[in-house]
Amino acid sequence: MLFYALWILNSQIDHLEVPAQPAARFQRSEKWMPVYKWLESLDLDSLVGAKAIEAWLDGNPCLREELLKEHTRQHLFRYVQKCHNNLLKKKKKQALKVAMVRYVTVFRFIFNIFML
Secondary structure: OHHHHHHHHHHHHHOOOOOOOOOOOOOOOHHHHHHHHHHHHOOOOOOOOHHHHHHHHHHOHHHHHHHHHHOOHHHHHHHHHHHHHHHHHHHHHHHHHHHHHHHHHHHHHHHHHHHO
């Protein structure tokens, strides 16, 4: 009976829905959208470095010119790193929520089995 219950529990955990990402707190302007898309596509657990930002900007010269018209190089790099840091925090927070949903589901399921 217990093995059957654990088997059902395991199948339910695999089909849990991950909470959707909430909308951005602040409106992202059009000129920064390519930067956000690039940062979201990165699969890094640490902050993006200056060399990676420089390489990406070299690959996008039009965007580089547009951003450097209004911002200094240092400000641009710091802002990109700040955006990436916020995205990393959001990712960790979402992973924690998924883990908590799984934990609560397991707890409820086992509690219901023993209460029968």
